[in-house]
Amino acid sequence: RCLAIHGVRMDRGVDKVLENFFATELHVSAKQIEKSCKEEGLEIDSAVVEETLDKLVEYGFATSRQFADNVVRYEHLHLGEHHDHFYCLRCGAIIEFYAPQIEELQAAEARAKGFHAFSHRLQINGLCSRCFGEAAETVLPLSAVRRGGTFRIVEIAGRGRGLGNGRGRRRFCDMGLVAGAEGEVISNTMGVVVVNVHGSRLALGKGQAEHVRVQLTN
Numbered sequence: 001r002c003l004a005i006h007g008v009r010m011d012r013g014v015d016k017v018l019e020n021f022f023a024t025e026l027h028v029s030a031k032q033i034e035k036s037c038k039e040e041g042l043e044i045d046s047a048v049v050e051e052t053l054d055k056l057v058e059y060g061f062a063t064s065r066q067f068a069d070n071v072v073r074y075e076h077l078h079l080g081e082h083h084d085h086f087y088c089l090r091c092g093a094i095i096e097f098y099a100p101q102i103e104e105l106q107a108a109e110a111r112a113k114g115f116h117a118f119s120h121r122l123q124i125n126g127l128c129s130r131c132f133g134e135a136a137e138t139v140l141p142l143s144a145v146r147r148g149g150t151f152r153i154v155e156i157a158g159r160g161r162g163l164g165n166g167r168g169r170r171r172f173c174d175m176g177l178v179a180g181a182e183g184e185v186i187s188n189t190m191g192v193v194v195v196n197v198h199g200s201r202l203a204l205g206k207g208q209a210e211h212v213r214v215q216l217t218n
Contacts, residue, residue, distance in 0.1 A: 013037070013044045017052040027065065027073040027094045067094065068125050068146065084122035089146040090131040127216065136216055143193055143209035145185045151214035153181045175202050177212055 020036045021028065030050045037044045053074050056062035063077045067087045073094075084102070086095040102122065110117040125148045126132075139154050156172050156179075172178070176198045183197035193209040195202050204212070 013042065013048050014052050016040065016042050016044065017049050018056075021053065021056065021062070021074065022076070025076065027075045029071050029073050031071075065121070065123070067092075067123065068148070085124070086128070087123055087125050088128040088131055089125055089149060090127055093128045093131075095128065132216065139213050139215055141210045142185075142195070142204070142212035142214050143188070143206050145188065145193075145214065145216065147185055147188050149185045150217045151183060151185070152217050153177060153179055153183075154213045154215055155179055156211055157213045172208075172212070176200065177202070182217060 016037045017033055020033050030046065030053055033053065034044060034046050034049045037049070053062065053064075056074070057064050057077075060077055062074045064072050064074050065085070066072050067085075068089055069092060082103075083096045083098045086097060087093075088095075106120060107117065142151065142153075145151055156169060156177065181197055183195045185193065185195050186201065187194040191206055193204045193206065195204070
């Protein structure tokens, strides 16, 4: 009713988007809502879904968040409630949590700085218990580790593009990329993996990063 009063055209498509959104307590993307509508036999334009969800945010029925996979997701905005999020970089699980100690520390720090805080968002990226248990036992290429992931190098493996002959291995060694070295992925884009090893930023092509075999650490 609030949307209709403010000029939002209420048709079957908009009604179905609202129905599907309010039927779940999950963090959902516009694509997921669109898929749900189509599974119920309604062909709907993706723009209608996005516009409707954005209107829900605008009028305070929903909030939008963008996690490490860069997908915008929407969740219900419950008045008077606040929570933060853990985001699993491997399986995409989103876990809500509320920690009074964190809230109190943030408020105290704001007061100490003379800052008047109205709102905040806290998102912690990492691995859920299931994914971390699997990843900690699995050797995988550095190219598969997402931004923020910490790792320990197991070996420099294989031959071929990005590694070449003995000179290629020596170059890895000169950069500090040796078995046992630990680091963190700063960026992992389509073509380059940037890591922090021994306090230095190193940029590797995806072909090179394929040869660096690692295990994830905490």
